[in-house]
Amino acid sequence: MRRGMRKWWSAALVLALAAMLVSACGGSKNGGSSDGGGTQSPATSSSSGSNSGSEAGSSDGSRPTDSPYRDKYDPPVTITTVWGIDPALTFKNGETIENNVATRWALETLGIRIETLWSVTDTNNAFVTKMRLMMASGQQMPDVVTVGDEQLAHDLIDSGLFREVGTLFDAYANEKWKQAMALDPHVWDPYIRNGQRMGIPVLDYAYNHDYLLWIRQDWMDKLGLEAPKTLDDLEKVMEAFKYNNPDGLSPDQVIPLSIGFKNTFNTWMGDPSWVFGAFGTIPEQWNLTSEGTLEWGSIHPGAKQALETLKRWRDKGYIPAEAALWDENKTAEPAVAGVAGIIPGPYWMSGWPLQDTAKNVPHAVWKPYPIPAGPDGKAGRHGTRFTNGVTLISKDAKHPEALFTYQNYLFEHLADPEPGSQWDIGVFKGYDYDLDENGNPVYGDDIPGGAVNINRYWLVRDGARIPDAQMKALLRLADGKEPETRLEKELKNNYGPETPLAAKVLLSQPDISYIDMFSGPPTPTMKERLDYLKKIELQTFSEIIYGQRSIDEFDRFVENWKSSGGDQMTKEVNEWFEQTKVK
Amino acid sequence: MKPDIRRTWPLHLMLLPALAGLIVFNYVPLGGIVMAFMDYKPWLGFDGSPWIGFGHFRALFEREDSLQVIWNTLVISVFKIIFNLLVPFGFAILLNEVRIRLLTRTIQTMVYLPHFLSWVILGGILVNFLSTDGGFVNRVLGAIGIGPIPFLMHGDWFRFTVIVSDVWKEFGYGTIVFLAALANIDPSLYEAAEVDGAGRWKQTLHITIPSLLPMAIVVGTLSLGNILNAGFDQIFNLYNGMVMNKGDIIDTFVYRTAILEGNFGFATAVGLFKSVVSMVLIVCAYRLAYKYANYRVF
Numbered sequence: 001m002r003r004g005m006r007k008w009w010s011a012a013l014v015l016a017l018a019a020m021l022v023s024a025c026g027g028s029k030n031g032g033s034s035d036g037g038g039t040q041s042p043a044t045s046s047s048s049g050s051n052s053g054s055e056a057g058s059s060d061g062s063r064p065t066d067s068p069y070r071d072k073y074d075p076p077v078t079i080t081t082v083w084g085i086d087p088a089l090t091f092k093n094g095e096t097i098e099n100n101v102a103t104r105w106a107l108e109t110l111g112i113r114i115e116t117l118w119s120v121t122d123t124n125n126a127f128v129t130k131m132r133l134m135m136a137s138g139q140q141m142p143d144v145v146t147v148g149d150e151q152l153a154h155d156l157i158d159s160g161l162f163r164e165v166g167t168l169f170d171a172y173a174n175e176k177w178k179q180a181m182a183l184d185p186h187v188w189d190p191y192i193r194n195g196q197r198m199g200i201p202v203l204d205y206a207y208n209h210d211y212l213l214w215i216r217q218d219w220m221d222k223l224g225l226e227a228p229k230t231l232d233d234l235e236k237v238m239e240a241f242k243y244n245n246p247d248g249l250s251p252d253q254v255i256p257l258s259i260g261f262k263n264t265f266n267t268w269m270g271d272p273s274w275v276f277g278a279f280g281t282i283p284e285q286w287n288l289t290s291e292g293t294l295e296w297g298s299i300h301p302g303a304k305q306a307l308e309t310l311k312r313w314r315d316k317g318y319i320p321a322e323a324a325l326w327d328e329n330k331t332a333e334p335a336v337a338g339v340a341g342i343i344p345g346p347y348w349m350s351g352w353p354l355q356d357t358a359k360n361v362p363h364a365v366w367k368p369y370p371i372p373a374g375p376d377g378k379a380g381r382h383g384t385r386f387t388n389g390v391t392l393i394s395k396d397a398k399h400p401e402a403l404f405t406y407q408n409y410l411f412e413h414l415a416d417p418e419p420g421s422q423w424d425i426g427v428f429k430g431y432d433y434d435l436d437e438n439g440n441p442v443y444g445d446d447i448p449g450g451a452v453n454i455n456r457y458w459l460v461r462d463g464a465r466i467p468d469a470q471m472k473a474l475l476r477l478a479d480g481k482e483p484e485t486r487l488e489k490e491l492k493n494n495y496g497p498e499t500p501l502a503a504k505v506l507l508s509q510p511d512i513s514y515i516d517m518f519s520g521p522p523t524p525t526m527k528e529r530l531d532y533l534k535k536i537e538l539q540t541f542s543e544i545i546y547g548q549r550s551i552d553e554f555d556r557f558v559e560n561w562k563s564s565g566g567d568q569m570t571k572e573v574n575e576w577f578e579q580t581k582v583k
Numbered sequence: 584m585k586p587d588i589r590r591t592w593p594l595h596l597m598l599l600p601a602l603a604g605l606i607v608f609n610y611v612p613l614g615g616i617v618m619a620f621m622d623y624k625p626w627l628g629f630d631g632s633p634w635i636g637f638g639h640f641r642a643l644f645e646r647e648d649s650l651q652v653i654w655n656t657l658v659i660s661v662f663k664i665i666f667n668l669l670v671p672f673g674f675a676i677l678l679n680e681v682r683i684r685l686l687t688r689t690i691q692t693m694v695y696l697p698h699f700l701s702w703v704i705l706g707g708i709l710v711n712f713l714s715t716d717g718g719f720v721n722r723v724l725g726a727i728g729i730g731p732i733p734f735l736m737h738g739d740w741f742r743f744t745v746i747v748s749d750v751w752k753e754f755g756y757g758t759i760v761f762l763a764a765l766a767n768i769d770p771s772l773y774e775a776a777e778v779d780g781a782g783r784w785k786q787t788l789h790i791t792i793p794s795l796l797p798m799a800i801v802v803g804t805l806s807l808g809n810i811l812n813a814g815f816d817q818i819f820n821l822y823n824g825m826v827m828n829k830g831d832i833i834d835t836f837v838y839r840t841a842i843l844e845g846n847f848g849f850a851t852a853v854g855l856f857k858s859v860v861s862m863v864l865i866v867c868a869y870r871l872a873y874k875y876a877n878y879r880v881f
Contacts, residue, residue, distance in 0.1 A: 136628055151845045155624070252717075262823045321716040324825045325735055330710070522844060531840045532646055535827055542824030546736070564647065 069172050069401045073111030077399040079406075080142045081459060082134075083119035084127025089456050092431070092449050101428045102457035110409060112402050114459060117142050128152050135159055143397035146202060146460050148389035150190070154521040157191060157198045162392040163400065166197030172404035177411040180466040187387050189580045190519035202460055204388035206467040209268040210513050211344045211381055212505050214354060217367035219341055222246035227369055231278050231309065234342075234372045238318040241341035247361070249339060256318045258340035260326025265298075265541060266382050269345040270331025272319075274371045276306040277380025277512065283541075284534065285382065285516035286573055294517050294573050298537050299561055304554045305374075307544045314545050324542045338364050347474075347506045351496030368502035370509050383513025386467040391460050403459070410464035416473075419484050426486075428454055443493075474503035520580070523572035529565030536560065619852035632848075639852030648831070656832040659742055659813040664806045666750045671757030672799055676791055678758065679765050680783070691762070694755030706820030709748060710735065735821055738829030745821065745830070749814060757802070764798040765791065797877075804868040811857040833857065 083097045091100060098116040106112045117140075120126045128149045134141070141161045147153045156162060166188075173181070180203055181187065191199035215228075219241055228234040238256035245254050259272045266273040266284040276283050279302030286294040297303070313319050320326055320334070332353045334340035338361030343349075350366060357364045373379040393400045417424045425441040426433025432454045434447040444451050455462050473487045478500035483492040491499070522530070540557040543549040588595075619639060621632040643649055674694070681687045697705075712719050713734040721731045734744045768790065776786050815834035822830040833853060841850035 138628070155845065158624075322710075322714055322736065324823045325710055330707075527840075527844060527846065528642055531836075532648060535648070535831070535839075538824035539827040546825060548825075 067171075067401075068399065070111070070405060072109070073399075073402065073405070076107055076111040076113045077402050078113045078115050079144050079397070079399065079402055079459065080115045080117050081144050082117050082127075082131070082142045084122035084130075085119055086456055087121050087123050090450075090452050092452050097457070100457050101431050102454060105428070106406060106459070110402075110405050112406055125149075131156070135161075140396070141394045143394050143400070144391060144403050144459060145394075146389055146391045148461070150519075153191070153199065153390045153392070156392055157193065158521070161395060162198060163395045163397070164196045164198055165200050165391075165393050165400075168393070168400055168404065169197070169200060172401050172408070174404075174408040174411060176415065176466070177408060177464070180411065180415070183467050184386065186515070186517070186519075186580075187385060189517075191390055192580045194579060195581070199390035199392045201387040202389040202391055202462075203465050203467050204386050204462070205465055205470040206386040207347065207384070207471055207503075207506055207513075208386070209346050209382075209384040210506060211268065211271065211274070211346050212371060212502060213274075213342055213344050213369045214335070214349055214366045215342050215369050216241075216340075217365040218363055219246045220367075228372050230373050230375070231275070232375075235313075235318070238313070238341065239316075242317065247338070251317070253339055255320050255334045255340040256342060257313065258331045258334050258343045259319055260323050260328070260331045261538075261542065262325055262327040262330075264538070267328055268384075269328045269343070269349070270326065271328070271344055271382075272306075272310060272323075274344060274379070274381045275309055276300075276303055277371065277382075277514065278309075278374030278378060279303070279305040280374070280376070280378045280380065281306075282380055282382050282514040284537070285514070286518035287514050288517050294570070294577050296561075296566065296570060297514070298541075299558045299566070302378075304551065307541060307554060308551055310545045311547065311551070315547070324546065335366075336360065347502035348495060348499055350498035350502060351494075355496055366498065368498060368505040370505055371512060379509065379512045380514050381509075381512055383515040385515055385519065389461060406459055407464060410458065410460075411466070415464040415466045416469040417486055424486055471503055471507060474500045475507060478504040517577065518573050520576045523569060523576065525565050525569040525572055529569060533561055533564060533566055533569075536564075616851065616855055618848050619855045621848050623848040623851070635848075639849045640856065642849065643853060643856065651828065652831050652833055652836050653811075655742075655829055656811055656813045656834075659745055659818075659832060660810050662742075662746045663749050663813065664803070664810065666746065667753055667757055667806065668799060668803050670750055670754040671761055672795065674754060675758045675761030675765060676787060676795070678762065679791070680787075691755070691758065694758065696755065697752040698756040700752070702814075702816040702820050705748070705752065706817070709744070709821065713744065733825075736823070736825040738826050741822070741826040741830045745814070745817060749817060760802060761795060761798060764795055768794045800872045800875075804865065804872050807864045807868045808861045810864055811860055 085097055089097075091097075095101065097119045103114045106114055118130070120130050131145075131147070131152055132155075135156065145156075147156060169178075169181075181201070183206070187201040187203070188197050191197060191201065213228075215237070219225075220227075220237070223240045223244060223246060225237055225240060226233070228237050234257075241256040242251050242254045245251075259270050261272060264284055265271070265276070266282060273282050273284075276297065279300075281287060281297040281300035281302040283298040283303055283306075285297050287297045287300070289295045310319065314321075314323065320331075331340075331343060332345075335343040336353050336356045338357055343354075345354075347368065350368075354366045357366065371379045371381050391403070393403060413421065413423050414427065426443070429435065430447065430449070431452050432447075433441050433443055433451075436442050436446075458464075469487060470491065473485065473491055477483060477488060477492060481488075483489040536557065540549065540553060544551055544553060617629060618632075620634060620636060621629075622635050622638070623629075623632045646652075678687055678690060681690070713721070715721055715731040715733050715736070720734070724730075724732060732740060734740050772790050772794075773786055776790060781789065811833060813832040813834070815832070815838065818830060818832055819835050819838065822835065837850055837853045840846065841853070
């Protein structure tokens with residue numbers, strides 16, 4: 001009897017376990033085949049909803065009209081999409097990325113229903129992973145998707161699941177958007193296949209990672225030094241910083257120029273590439289030559305002179321003794337600690353990290369300076385393309401033109417609103433701004449329930465940005481203008497004190513930025529050889545600077561580079577460059 | 584006595600979920616090995632991606648630096664394996680001789696702690712600590728007249744630093760296993776030895792060390808499987824242009840060429856290569872352990 005009981009118990013336990021297993025398997029299977037969301041039943045239901053929605057849309061679209069484009073769709077049309085949600089993004093009033101103030105606005109104002117196939121909190125590359133899984137399992141692609149990851153963008157384009165968009169853009173985009181896009185025609189380059197534009201670049205503010213020199217102004221003033229115009233001037237400044245330090249630091253404590261090159265000679269902060277720029281090249285990227293072809297900057301003869309300069313600076317102790325070990329963030333450490341005199345970095349650096357210098361050295365003042373020129377009067381820095389990803393439109397999208405209705409509206413009203421216009425003081429009341437009892441706008445924590453970043457709710461990341469709008473606003477502020485437009489107020493409130501001046505300094509040298517002109521998918525030789533070539537380059541350059549190899553080894557490096565696949569790679573890169581010219 | 588399936592079937596049934604999990608998560612993914620022989624593209628899938636035979640393996644061995652990279656990996660990991668075996672072994676014996684329990688426990692906890700630090704943090708600390716430009720270690724060495732040593736900027740010193748810092752980080756963890764084995768030694772052996780007039784040294788030599796040897800062989804055998812893992816996160820955080828020749832290992836190389844580029848086929852091929860080598864080594868080591876230490880898993 002008792003024995004039987006025990007048996008029953010174990011049998012029941014086994015059954016329970018088996019049931020759990022089955023349900024777990026079943027659950028994951030459902031999740032995998034429909035949307036991968038697992039437990040997200042709302043997502044599942046919305047995806048089925050979207051199917052019916054788009055079917056309804058197609059019956060509308062079959063009505064004969066000259067152009068399907070509308071400023072407002074009635075009855076509404078549906079765009080399906082997927083979201084990688086920034087983990088820092090917050091929602092209020094119980095809203096979600098699927099259903100929030102921006103999606104309701106799109107439906108009411110434009111007649112566009114945004115349907116979410118799935119969404120994922122984008123930590124550890126979750127969005128990219130999920131997109132890759134979606135692609136691998138052959139699921140229906142969303143009508144519209146914005147992708148930041150370059151490799152994924154290339155893979156999605158090459159998958160053939162997305163349509164050509166250039167003609168759509170020409171037909172439907174409004175003037176403001178077209179003008180913004182025309183600021184640099186090369187923004188399309190990465191997404192061109194055989195002369196066809198396959199993705200719409202997402203525009204971002206320009207010059208974000210174009211650097212300048214930040215110099216300790218208090219040291220300059222006490223030593224009575226002039227702004228360095230050439231590398232020779234700069235050497236005198238560094239010498240004075242080191243041996244006549246105004247803060248009384250001993251020569252071995254001072255780091256006159258804080259740079260590092262642990263992984264690369266070309267990065268966004270604490271970077272030595274402008275020294276190469278002074279000799280007419282920027283290393284580790286594809287520069288445009290005077291013949292209109294592309295060339296790997298590190299094999300340019302100027303690189304040899306730059307290395308000689310860096311070696312001299314290292315021997316004299318102007319750059320950190322262990323610069324070969326320092327990455328970007330490490331170079332900021334001595335700057336913030338108050339022992340570095342010069343650090344190259346982007347225009348927004350006075351906000352972060354340099355603002356913290358005052359905590360260690362209260363009288364420290366950092367000011368932006370232009371990039372000094374080399375002996376031949378050349379100056380250069382690496383330039384950044386002002387795109388932040390790409391928007392792709394599915395081949396199966398029923399209403400591709402609706403995306404343009406949506407984006408045109410944002411470029412018209414959101415990108416740089418005039419004072420007094422519809423979205424001048426803010427976009428959604430109670431979300432990014434509110435009005436107090438006197439009718440004055442309030443922001444941030446003064447909004448009941450707190451502010452949320454509604455710019456991340458738009459269908460395309462950050463809504464609409466005109467690349468030069470921010471720089472132009474900064475220039476107006478630098479000239480002492482009181483902030484009037486929304487953009488100007490934002491900049492005044494959110495950026496460091498020296499940012500407007502830095503923007504002015506940056507734009508005083510508009511032509512010295514070398515943008516990496518190769519932005520296509522990796523070529524076959526690149527896949528096999530680029531890492532090796534970069535490795536011998538980093539090694540050779542570091543060892544030359546540290547005197548372990550003679551400077552003449554540079555010539556041997558160039559020959560080695562060319563014969564080890566570099567020449568082949570250059571050929572392929574130029575073939576790619578040729579085909580990006582839109583037919 | 585033969586086990587009666589009619590009586591034990593509930594136990595077998597209860598084993599099923601775990602077995603299913605093992606099959607689903609450990610055996611089914613083995614099918615992905617075919618990627619090593621394909622130019623795998625996620626959107627083409629397994630049926631659509633072109634077969635390229637041993638292309639990835641050829642690419643791995645055709646690079647000018649591939650032998651160098653494999654050699655670096657072997658040198659670093661062999662030394663790590665040896666010292667990560669010897670140091671905890673010796674340390675456990677020494678710690679066992681400390682008779683004050685509180686002291687033993689405290690030391691054990693302290694040496695165990697670094698195991699929990701990530702190399703991202705330790706990398707930053709080591710760069711400062713070992714700096715030739717005012718780093719703590721070089722200042723101490725300077726005080727006794729030894730000129731600044733470029734621990735992280737010279738190939739041979741880099742290997743030395745990587746091995747020593749890894750042993751420092753992990754030996755506390757390894758010690759635990761040996762301390763557990765020490766606790767299992769039959770006390771009557773020591774009593775008998777004392778009666779026979781053996782001192783502490785003789786007891787260590789003839790009782791403690793022979794009793795620990797089987798455990799040392801087990802640990803050594805298991806760690807042989809890692810012979811091609813020289814410690815990605817450690818090296819990745821510390822290496823630089825000056826030590827590429829002697830510091831670049833298979834994993835950092837794969838990270839740069841395959842993971843960053845989304846080249847799954849190549850990453851799989853290298854992973855397969857590493858697994859095959861590890862398996863051969865483990866099988867050999869197991870045979871040896873079986874023969875000489877009578878150690879067996881099955």
